[in-house]
Amino acid sequence: MLTVKKTLCFMVFLCLLITSSASSASKENQYLLQKVAQAPQLNNEKDQWLLLLEQPGNSQYYYLANRRGKIYQLEQDSPDNTSLLLDLQNFSSKNNILQLSAFTLHPNYSLRDQTGFGTFYTAHVEKKLKSRIEKRLAESAVSTPLSFDAVVTEWQLNGAKQVDESRRREVIRIAIPTVESGIRQLNFNPYSKSWHEDFSQLYISLSQSPTLKQYPLYSGAILRIHPKQNTTENYSVPHSNPHYAKDKIDKTLYLFGAGQIKQFIWPDKHSSRLLISHQYSFNDTLRHWLSYSDGGEDWRQQPPKAFLYQNQNELPANSLLVYRGQNAPALRNKLLLLSNNKQHWQLKSLSREKVSESTDATTQQQRALSSPIIEWQLQQPELQANSLTFYQDNRGELLFFNEDSGAIYHLFQQDIIYGSQKSDQNGLSAVTAFFVIVIGLFGSYIYYQVIIQQKSAKSLVRREFSNLALTEDKLALNLFRRHQHDAETMIALDEIKQCQLLLGDLVIATINSTLAHGFNDQQEQALREIFHNEQIAKMVDGKVRRISLIINTSEKNKYIICLYMRKGSDRITKNSYFEVIDNAIDWCWVIAKHINKEQTGKRTLRPTITAKNNALAEHTTHDNTPLHNQAAIIRPATHPYSQIAAVESKKIMEDSISEENGDGPTLESAKIETDLVNALEKLVKLHQEGFLTADEFEQAKAKLYHFN
Numbered sequence: 001m002l003t004v005k006k007t008l009c010f011m012v013f014l015c016l017l018i019t020s021s022a023s024s025a026s027k028e029n030q031y032l033l034q035k036v037a038q039a040p041q042l043n044n045e046k047d048q049w050l051l052l053l054e055q056p057g058n059s060q061y062y063y064l065a066n067r068r069g070k071i072y073q074l075e076q077d078s079p080d081n082t083s084l085l086l087d088l089q090n091f092s093s094k095n096n097i098l099q100l101s102a103f104t105l106h107p108n109y110s111l112r113d114q115t116g117f118g119t120f121y122t123a124h125v126e127k128k129l130k131s132r133i134e135k136r137l138a139e140s141a142v143s144t145p146l147s148f149d150a151v152v153t154e155w156q157l158n159g160a161k162q163v164d165e166s167r168r169r170e171v172i173r174i175a176i177p178t179v180e181s182g183i184r185q186l187n188f189n190p191y192s193k194s195w196h197e198d199f200s201q202l203y204i205s206l207s208q209s210p211t212l213k214q215y216p217l218y219s220g221a222i223l224r225i226h227p228k229q230n231t232t233e234n235y236s237v238p239h240s241n242p243h244y245a246k247d248k249i250d251k252t253l254y255l256f257g258a259g260q261i262k263q264f265i266w267p268d269k270h271s272s273r274l275l276i277s278h279q280y281s282f283n284d285t286l287r288h289w290l291s292y293s294d295g296g297e298d299w300r301q302q303p304p305k306a307f308l309y310q311n312q313n314e315l316p317a318n319s320l321l322v323y324r325g326q327n328a329p330a331l332r333n334k335l336l337l338l339s340n341n342k343q344h345w346q347l348k349s350l351s352r353e354k355v356s357e358s359t360d361a362t363t364q365q366q367r368a369l370s371s372p373i374i375e376w377q378l379q380q381p382e383l384q385a386n387s388l389t390f391y392q393d394n395r396g397e398l399l400f401f402n403e404d405s406g407a408i409y410h411l412f413q414q415d416i417i418y419g420s421q422k423s424d425q426n427g428l429s430a431v432t433a434f435f436v437i438v439i440g441l442f443g444s445y446i447y448y449q450v451i452i453q454q455k456s457a458k459s460l461v462r463r464e465f466s467n468l469a470l471t472e473d474k475l476a477l478n479l480f481r482r483h484q485h486d487a488e489t490m491i492a493l494d495e496i497k498q499c500q501l502l503l504g505d506l507v508i509a510t511i512n513s514t515l516a517h518g519f520n521d522q523q524e525q526a527l528r529e530i531f532h533n534e535q536i537a538k539m540v541d542g543k544v545r546r547i548s549l550i551i552n553t554s555e556k557n558k559y560i561i562c563l564y565m566r567k568g569s570d571r572i573t574k575n576s577y578f579e580v581i582d583n584a585i586d587w588c589w590v591i592a593k594h595i596n597k598e599q600t601g602k603r604t605l606r607p608t609i610t611a612k613n614n615a616l617a618e619h620t621t622h623d624n625t626p627l628h629n630q631a632a633i634i635r636p637a638t639h640p641y642s643q644i645a646a647v648e649s650k651k652i653m654e655d656s657i658s659e660e661n662g663d664g665p666t667l668e669s670a671k672i673e674t675d676l677v678n679a680l681e682k683l684v685k686l687h688q689e690g691f692l693t694a695d696e697f698e699q700a701k702a703k704l705y706h707f708n
C-alpha cells in the first residue's frame with residue numbers, strides 16, 4: 001500500500017511538473033445538459049410559469065404550475081404524456097380567481113398512512129366578494145380598502161391520484177390591497193424531520209404593499225403557521241413563533257420589514273435560519289440583498305445585521321439555491337446564483353460566510369458588494385431564453401427550466417483536458433500531451449484501486465435501499481434508506497412484476513408471474529444450500545459478501561434493496577447473515593404468493609436461528625477473555641492446570657456447537673464447520689502471540705479435531 005501511494009504521489013508530481021513547464025494545458029469544468037421533460041406551450045404571455053417540483057418518491061414525474069391556475073404533471077422523457085392535475089378556474093363559480101401565486105407539497109406527500117399523504121397547497125389571489133363572511137387576516141389599523149384576498153388552500157388526492165374536490169379546504173385568507181401584494185412563496189423546511197418540533201410548519205412570504213409598508217403585515221413579511229386544522233381554526237400558530245406572546249403584532253408573523261421578498265431558502269441542513277433574497281431600501285438606496293433571518297426581525301427602521309450580498313441589480317425569483325447533488329462535483333455545497341448580464345445567463349457562486357454586525361461598516365460594504373465567482377457562462381443554445389430558472393430535484397441535482405421553450409434540462413459536469421499544438425508558447429507538443437494523458441490515466445487507475453474501491457461497499461449501501469416492510473394494510477411495501485425511520489417510497493404489491501434475489505452479482509432466485517417462477521420448499525432448501533456454501537467460505541480482506549433484492553414494477557421502475565453487506569471483517573449492514581437469509585426467503589414467499597399464487601406451494605420449512613447462530617455466522621468468537629487466560633484453559637495435560645484445562649476446553653467446544661431443535665442438517669453442518677474454523681483461528685492467534693508453545697499448539701489442535 002505504501003509503495004502504491006508513493007507511486008501515485010510521484011505520478012501526480014510528474015504531471016504537475018510537465019504541465020508547469022509547458023504552462024499551457026488547462027483543465028476546466030465543462031457542464032453538459034440532458035433534456036428530461038417538456039412543458040406544454042402557454043397560450044397567453046400572461047400565464048407565466050410559476051414553479052417546478054419533482055414528484056417525491058418517483059423521479060419520473062414533475063409538477064409544473066402557471067399563474068393562470070393550472071398545475072400539470074409531466075413525465076420524464078415523454079413530452080406527450082402530460083396531464084392536468086388541477087385547474088383553479090374550475091373551482092371558482094364566479095371566476096373571481098385572478099392568479100395562482102405559489103404552490104408546494106406537504107413533506108409527507110409520498111408517505112402512505114402518514115398525515116399529509118397526497119396533500120399539497122396553493123396560494124392564489126381573488127377578488128373580495130361582499131357576500132363572503134370568511135375570517136380574514138388583516139391589520140386592524142389600516143383604513144385603506146383591502147379589495148383582494150390572498151388565499152392558501154389545501155388539496156388532497158384520492159386513490160386514483162386525482163384531486164378530491166370534496167376534501168378541498170381553505171387554510172388562511174389574508175386581506176391585501178392589490179393583486180401584486182399577494183403571496184410569493186409557500187414552503188416547508190426540507191431538512192425538518194417528523195420528530196422535530198418544527199416539522200410541517202408552513203412558511204408564507206407576503207409581498208410588500210408600498211402604500212402600507214409601515215404596517216408589519218404589509219411591509220414584506222414571512223408568516224409561519226401549522227396548516228393542520230383544529231377544532232376552532234383552519235390552522236394553528238406555533239408557540240415558538242417569535243411574536244406569539246405580543247399583542248400588537250400578529251402571532252403568525254415570523255419576520256417583517258423585508259421589502260419585496262423574491263425567495264427564501266434554508267442554506268444549512270441543521271439550522272432553521274433562513275436566507276432571504278429581497279429588494280430592500282435603506283437610506284433611500286434600493287439594493288438587492290441576501291440576508292439571514294433567525295426569526296423575529298423587524299427591518300422597517302433597521303437594516304439586516306447578518307447578510308451575504310448586496311447589489312444594484314435585481315435577482316429574479318427561483319435564482320438562489322445551495323447545490324447538494326453529485327452530478328457536478330465542482331459546485332457541491334456552494335451557494336449558487338442565476339443571473340443575466342444582458343448578453344447571456346451566468347451561474348455564480350457566493351461565499352456563505354455572513355457579514356455580521358460586529359464587522360465595521362466599511363468592511364461590511366466591501367464584502368457585501370464584492371462580485372460572486374462566475375462558475376459557468378450559460379452559452380448553450382438550449383439556455384438562451386428571456387426567462388430561465390433553476391431548481392433541485394429529489395436528489396439535489398440541478399434542473400434548468402427554459403420558460404420560453406418549455407424544455408427542462410438536467411445538469412452534468414464532465415472534466416476534459418484540452419491541449420493545443422499550435423505554438424511552443426501556448427500549447428503542448430503532441431508527445432508531451434500523450435505522456436500527460438497516459439500518466440493521468442495511470443494515476444486515475446491507482447487512485448481508483450486505492451481510494452474508490454475501499455469506499456465502494458459503503459457508498460453502495462448508501463445509494464441503495466436498506467430495508468423494506470409491509471404497510472399496515474399489507475397491500476404495499478415501504479422502502480427505507482439506511483439510518484432512516486420514515487419510508488422514502490412505497491410500492492403496491494399489485495405493481496410488482498418481478499423480484500430477484502441476488503448473492504453478490506449472481507441471481508439465485510427469480511419470482512414473476514410466468515410458469516415455474518413461483519416459490520416452494522424445494523427452492524427454499526436450494527437457496528439455503530447456496531447460502532451455506534457461501535457462509536463457510538473464509539472472508540479474506542477485500543472480499544465482499546452481499547445479499548440484495550431487486551424489485552421491478554409495472555411502471556418499469558427498478559428498486560434495489562441491499563439487505564446484507566460485508567467487506568472482509570467489516571460488516572456494514574446491521575442484521576447478521578443468518579437473520580438476513582431468513583428475511584430474504586420470507587420476502588420471496590410473500591411476493592411469490594401475491595404475484596404467482598398458482599405456482600407457489602405451501603410453506604412447511606421454517607428454521608429457527610438463535611443469537612448464537614448469528615454470532616457464529618460472522619466468523620468471530622466475541623471472546624473478551626484475556627489471551628493468557630484463554631491459553632491456560634486450552635493447554636493440554638502437560639500443564640500444571642491440566643485437569644481444569646481439559647474440562648474447560650471440552651466445555652468451550654460443546655458450547656460453540658448449537659444443539660437447537662428444529663435446525664435442518666444443512667444449518668447444523670454450517671454451525672459445526674464455522675465453530676471449527678473459529679476455534680482453529682483462536683489457537684493460531686495464541687500460538688503467534690507466544691501464549692502456547694509449538695508442542696502445546698499441536699496437542700490442542702489434535703484435541704480440537706477429536707472433539708469435532
